[in-house]
Each structure stands twice: as structure tokens, then as C-alpha cells.
Amino acid sequence: MSNNKFKILIVEDEANILSFIKANLEISDYQVICAETCALGMMMYASYHPDLIVLDLGLPDRDGLSLIQDVREADTVPIIVLSARSGEMDKVEALDLGANDYITKPFEPTELVARVEAVLRRCGKAQGTLAASACSYRFGKRKTGSRIQRTDGSYPRSSSQSSIQREKRG
Numbered sequence: 001m002s003n004n005k006f007k008i009l010i011v012e013d014e015a016n017i018l019s020f021i022k023a024n025l026e027i028s029d030y031q032v033i034c035a036e037t038c039a040l041g042m043m044m045y046a047s048y049h050p051d052l053i054v055l056d057l058g059l060p061d062r063d064g065l066s067l068i069q070d071v072r073e074a075d076t077v078p079i080i081v082l083s084a085r086s087g088e089m090d091k092v093e094a095l096d097l098g099a100n101d102y103i104t105k106p107f108e109p110t111e112l113v114a115r116v117e118a119v120l121r122r123c124g125k126a127q128g129t130l131a132a133s134a135c136s137y138r139f140g141k142r143k144t145g146s147r148i149q150r151t152d153g154s155y156p157r158s159s160s161q162s163s164i165q166r167e168k169r170g
Contacts, residue, residue: 013058080101
């Protein structure tokens, strides 16, 4: 493993795809942990507490959707689904269960790395001036994006909030 502070768990049963993803993430200086089944994925998740999970849905022991459900019962760790399932309902179901992004196979390695970096930024795990207090939260029945909080603890105001505040003062 490299010295990068970000640990990524890959849960993928196809050895050639697993090694391809692993090599591309390691070249980008991520620490990579691998699992070939849902059961091993959950064990590696519990042991290593990764910063992000890249998850295939078609796993030999269980559907990857069950891993999303299990993780979301206790944690908001970002999850990127990487699957051959390209149907709209497959994507919607994974995202509704708590996945942060969905990439269909075949995929470009540069896109995967870019999406990993983007999800880490959105979830406040990447360096910057904003941090997320929670990677995702429920709004009605649909999961929404991060709640943004500045590193000083304050929350950015929308333009409508700022204009309301000015009206109260004036």
C-alpha cells in the first residue's frame, strides 16, 4: 500500500477487472484493499474502515445491493457502483439504497479515478476549504448530496438566505 491517506475497498469478483482497477488506483496513489465476495467485502470494510468503496453488483455470494444496504445501516462511507448492469432501474435502485455514483462497464480508467476524486471531494474527504458533515442524508424518500460545512464550522448561505438576512437588518 502507498502512503496516500485514502483507502479504497474494491469489491469485484472478476480477477482481471479487479487487478485493472487496483493498478489504476495505485498509480493514482490510493491505498487499495480487495475483496471478491460480499462476505469478504463486509469483513474488509469492518476491518479497514475504507474512505470509499468501489462495488460490483454481480457477486458470487450475494447481490452487491445487499452490501450497500448493510453499510448504510451504520455508515456514510462513499460507494461507487461499477457494474455491467446498465438499466435505468438498476442505477436508480443502487442510488436510492445509498450509492454515491454509478459507472457502467465497460469503463475508462481515467473516468473511474476522476469519479473517485469527485466523490471524495463531495463527501469532504479530499483536501479543501469545505467539509461535509455527512456524506449523504435523506430528504423525503430520496438521498441527496452532502451537507456542506466550512472547516470553521459555519455553513454557507444561499443567495435567498443572504437576502432575507439583509431584509431583517434593514
